[in-house]
Amino acid sequence: NLFQICTNIQKKGWKIVRDRQGRIGPYAYLRDQWVSFDDIGMIRHKSEYIKAMGLGGGMIWALDLDDFRNECGCEEYPLLRTINRVLRDYKVADPKCVLGKGQHKPAVPSKPSTVKPTQKPPGWDVEGTSPEAPQPALEACNGNDFLPNTKQPISRLGFYTLQSCPSGLYWNKGHCDWPENTPCHPDSTTTEAPSGSADGGSSVPTVSTSIIDIPSSTQHYPSIEGEYKVVCYFTNWAWYRQGEGKYLPSDIDGSLCTHINYGFAVLDPNSLTIKPHDSWADIDNGKSKGIKVLIAIGGWNDSLGDKYSRLVNNPGARAKFISNVIEFIEQWGFDGLDLDWEYPKCWQVEQQVDCHKGPDSDKQGFASLVQELSQAFKPKGLLLSSAVSPSKAVIDAGYDVPALNRYFDWIAIMTYDFHGHWDKITGHVAPLYYYPEDIYDYFNANFSINYWIEKGADPKKLVMGMPLYGQSFTLADSSNYALNDPSYGPGEAGEFTRAGGFLAFYEICERVKSKSWTVKRDPLGRLGPYAHMGSQWVSYDDIADIRRKSQLVKTLGLGGGMIWALDLDDFRNRCGCGKHPLLKTLNHELRGTATDITMENCT
Template sequence: MSSVRTRTGTSLTLLSASPSGSCQAGVFSTYPGNCNKYLMCLFGQYKEFSCAPGLHWNNKQLSCDWPDSAHCTETDPDGTDTEGGNNETLAPSPSTSTTPPSRPTSSIRPPTTSTSVPTTPGEDLSGYFKVVCYFTNWAWYRTGVGKYLPEDIDANLCTHIVYGFAVLDYENLIVKAHDSWADFDNKFYERVVAYKKKGLKVSLALGGWNDSAGDKYSRLVNSATARRKFVLQVVQFLDKYGFDGLDLDWEYPKCWQVDCDKGPDSDKASFAALVRELRQAFNPRGLLLSSAVSPSKTVIDAGYDVKTLGENLDWVAVMTYDFHGQWDKKTGHVAPLYFHEDDDFFFFNANYSINYWISEGVPRRKIVMGMPLYGQSFQLAQASTNGLNSRAPGPGQAGEFTRAAGFLAYYEICDRVKNRGWTVVKDPLDRMGPYAFKGNQWVSFDDAHMIRLKSEYIRAMDLGGGMVWALDLDDFRNRCGDGPHPLLNTIRSVLATPGTGAPVMQPSTVSPQPPPSDWQHTTPASSIDTSAIPSVTTTTRPSTPGTSGTTGDFKVVCYFTNWAWYRQGGGKFLPSDIDPELCTHIVYGFAVLNGNQLLIRPHDTWADYDNKFYEKVTALKLKGLKVLLAIGGWNDSAGDKYSRLVNSPGARARFIAHVLDFIQQHNFDGLDLDWEYPKCWQVDCKKGPDSDKEAFAALVRELSMAFKPKGLLLSSAVSPSRAVISAGYDVPVLSQYLDWIAVMTYDFHGQWDKITGHVAPMYPHPEDVDVTFNANFSIHYWIRQGADPKKIVMGMPMYGQSFSLADNSEHGLNAPTYGGGEAGEATRARGFLAYYEICTNIKKKGWRVIKDKKGRMGPYAYSRDQWVSFDDTSMIRHKAEFIKAMGLGGGMIWALDLDDFRDICSCEQYPLLRTINRVLRGYPGPGPNCDIAAAADNIKVDIHELDENLIAPPDSVLLEAVDEPTCGNKIFLSHSTDCNKYYLCHHGELLEQSCPEGLYWNTDHCDWPENAKCGSLVEDMSSSTSISITMTEQATTSPTTKLTTARPTTSMRPSTPGTSTDTGYKVVCYFTNWAWYRQGIGKYTPDDIDESLCTHIAYGFAVLDGTTLTIKPHDSWADIDNEFYRKVTDLKKKGLKVLVAIGGWNDSLGDKYSRLVNNAASRRKFVENVIQFIVKYNFDGLDLDWEYPKCWQVDCTKGPDSDKQGFAALVQELSTSFKPLGLLLSSAVSPSKVVIDSGETNTLTTLK
């Protein structure tokens, strides 16, 4: 019989009951023999529940508690309450806090109402983006599935927890606990702060809506004495309870509870003073300081000194929700992302609010955007009138768990939608989340799709992160079957990995609203129709020819980016900064693809429409330029939406009809397709179907047929990678139907390689890992695959890829790195520097410059642990000469805003772009000497493997020449005796060059020997098929580097999987779970595994329990607590097989493995146990590492002869059990003949 308690009022009644018998609902019991578990009576039967790891059941408090408070021992299976008594009073004495008079104290987790759906672990949060999660200390008073406790927090989903709320004492104006019953008596402060041990930061929030009533916060901030007293006391309070910082939630300065008539004007400056003084006190202690602020322009203007807040707060959490609610007396969306034409206020949307905070002076990396995990609900005046802005005289009915009129948690909303027949309506243009209604009840909310779009917006805008209100409102118990915390998991999936540092792709639009009939209605939600197409009015205008309106044969295609205007200072780039004399074509980047409708939409309506960037850039057509709109880009290419578009003839037809109208409406001359990439989504050729190749070609063909009659241009930015080209592009079709093909011959190397490399090599280098990674190979490969050279436009970077060196003394090519370089002052992107930032570093900050004397690539520069590769004017001039000599269609640059467009480095405006124009378009004047390496006379230049003149202008660098033969009219000539060599003609001289080792010269490029046909070793020069292009030279355009040959490519390792060929060979890599304990650069974690280098990972080690002879983790701190098992097995998603290895040298000590294999019962038990272990931890199989049978730790005198057959028997039994389950079995064995003969048999051939 167990000691059981039930609570009635403030008394505890002890009941005697049997866990196996019937019971009274609400009764609790200890769990016999296990302090971590307890029993709860549900529907007349006891159900088993568990406390969070590390907590014990406290049968006195009826809650999970710290072990030293629970007083439970495993040897007391009955858990009998030793204090006894039938009427023990446990409720606290009356408190001054604003909490219900009668509070439940149970800390149990009630069962969910649906079957749990296992969630697939996502990537760990990197911390680049904050995910700030509010915990509320009142949600535990809810009943059933609504009850939320500290132990319900999933530490993997947040980077910061903000505990809401503490309050301000009305008289003393100091911080105090909000609910001492929860905060102290039930140890919520202690239990939430404990998450610091898992790497989270935990702040305490002060204020909130209710506590902001009245004048107390105004009295605090407007008194210097009160502020000083508050600052001293709050520091002590935070230290006492272990919080990492303070979150200020006064709603709001000047505009008390949104009424800007209530507060004095002085609140604005006084609140700023409090923030500044808190910052000064917090800094020495390393405490965090943040604030939750209003999204309203009215409140921002009246109440916040934005510049001071931006300077002194660690983050600014903009509460971009509650734009609409029952107080409006009409329906509206709780949290619109973009403007809607029927809105009363143009600034009542998240996009406006975020941009307004940034424009007023808060750095974007300090902005944290709020997202609601709840909905605002309304009661309709008429059930039949149920759209936006419908009359709603009152709040919606309270939820069954949240019990607040006008408010529903997401888990209450999804239940209504899935199980109660509510109709869901979605905006096809994704300006806001959905709304749902049934009868006269109506609710607006954000679903997982809208939360994803908002998270992508955060990523694209390069904000500081996202914030949620609140943890207890998501479907944390998986009530609706989409997995626990579906909304928060969506945020994590988008924001887990670091950003690029530049606002690249906002994923939504503010296109003109379709008529109400075009909104998407469903009943129920499971049948949502996402195929509705918004109506677009076609504006007819005269067609223009699809050829360049500029003089000259070569195109100069310039990308304009609509996010560069968000940069500060000299990095800000506007349409007015474009020099129309320097480009023949402008490509406006980017528009994006709507993932539901598969139609084009604007990238950033704030820039494109509100600030009229579309209009301002297309106005350059009046100056003779062609202006195209680009769709796609790296970020927008994530996922399957482009694949779904191209593989559906119906979707292609809708896209083409819509894009024609869109382009003509906004006055563009054509479309540039920037899907990265068909079949190889974001360079991973395993992700997309093979059909992408032909389907993309079909889209290009159909677009061309629709565009040509209207005189519209069609182009595409394409990959330079041989693997991607082969897998994703039908090159002859693209060449036939595109006006030009822009080959993105840059980003061959970057921080992802973990070693230094050049962003855009022109030719191969002897130390290359992949000889195809250079512009020369890429251009020739496109041509050989069927592209017309006149349609190829070669890309050139106006930026550099930067790295942080692992060892300052190793600063050459292929030097180890630990991450991207430090972000530039203007571009603010780690691993990336604009040319104007690079030249500033060289000319003004003493960076050293290294040039390749053979001109195979541009220079690199370094200082301390910072390293950057880039193209200077010399390399840009050479590339332009290459374009000219090869007879290509022209050059392309990424991007206008990255050249030194303001002449920061005192050369000229746009030095790189002007250099291209001097070569390709006869731009007047020779140009100044803009060699930044030569100009930096204070710089010492390393000369490792280079000659003493390495920084002299490249035109003074000569390669060793040969006496014969002569050039004739050719650029390249074959070597007469050596297949590995060839000649380059330079100013009438033949210079001998070599292909990389293993390659032969083939007409105009280095190639595989089987393709080169160089068997005779002699080629008749008179019949040579080498390229015969005469390099015409002018005084203003002569090349400054030698035009080396067409060769395969630079070979730093490919950065992403999916580009290698499956040869059928295994590459088995052992991961050790102890290397993370090393210091410095020796530290190795699962994140350091490069999945492109292995086919199989063997996780070393699990060990054998010497008593039970079963498998167990070797180091639970690493394997389980730090989730190394999960992190390594996550690599299965990338195509690897992951096994767990048991044994190793240390674990092979003694006789336990011998006892296992020599006992049939032990083997049977082990086989059953190991299968459970493998399945539990998601491994693909087992690797046996007993060192060794018979020869224990190489001593063959220790073990019995029977080990040999016993080990073979274990292998046979494991194999027999593994094969039906598809599990792998392998073994690491000795190389010693003695050990092999003694301990291993032919039975091991059953391993596979």
């Protein structure tokens, strides 16, 4: 039981070994005796996990095994009280105690040991701490990248939450630790491992602590209310639009995005290094609002040709690219990188993708680049994400899904552009579910997301893409305007976006409001509406469709939603539904934010 374990530690010199990241409880040993157990810190961690998972509560076995008589000098029922503090807002203050703290201080190990999961832990050479060790000067903290404290923000699924250490412990580079092990804590005896051995002449047994470094787990906490990502793409060409179509970084509403992907930087075809496509002078406007801002590289236009394939298939080029990217990110103050190669193995051919065009090695090469980027980014606290294809053919040919899942912080599935003017028949830009008129049963968001999960993606790492624009068509016969009716090609360009086959949501809603376009909707909500007038036809998502997609994000336990793009919503309220009606709907559904958007739809 607990009081027997703590008695062995406090009075009989048993040594303690702890997991650096707190994923398992400690164990203690002396000669041929060994015991694993949960201490206050682990009980608190499990109780926090109960809250994160939304479970019903906790159960203990058993009342008589806790330190119910306070034999160890902490408090009566220290483990059970810890559960109550976390789960039931127990009002009794934390005790001023740590297992093993007293007349004997735990030692700092000379070097953390790294144990592979297939190996048994080797023996540790644990050094003792001399009671007479000098206190460090406060200046010794200069240069450290953290401050010792009982609370510390930590990143979970890309969000920072406040981690509280149990009473008597302090934050120490990724985990709660003894005060004596925390560099620069006022009670610390040394900032370096002290000299001397555990049996260096003292007749009093020394309590010692070792740290083992267990390889990272791939398990993640579920998305819960307030933790969903809302990833927003900002396009640097939007500020060149005329009049009310111009969108500047200063137009970003910082409350509506958790992350912004700033698109795009490009890959230099000769040096295979990242380079800016335009000026980044205004990027601080986004960061000053407290948003995480990533630089996105690639996109449809920059993915043309073989340069990304040459990059990923050359280990030397990958290493050079990674070094260059880190320098670029640090120079411009970004928080990470978003990879938008469209697509490994499946290269572009006349606005379509051909999965026979690229070499098979693209799949492994891309996975290797992602792994190497992740390994270089994590020590620097940089984020790594990607926008990926929703196409079954591309997923099969181009993505090593388990590897990408392991190394990306999140994966945004571009669940849009399922249909467009290239089909020569009308179709919806982003169906949510299969509908009988569709030619393929896998051209919809529901199939794509579930297929990524089936292939090995953690749902909580997946972010559903949602279009704030429509795909437009010119009908072959204006009297035939249903789904799958023939079209000549792209619809007429919008007055602001000026690209054939494409209309921003604010251009669509204005056509419906002011030009009397006719709107058709699926009564079952399997796909968004389409609107038409004369020879012009456009499919898009409205408020109700963004709401339905947000609800699917929650139903499937995904990590959040992604929008393309900020400048395409009705950000100036041209149609009278309020500013950013689609993005505000997404935030209201996923993050519980208040909204002034009361309409069911804006068209």
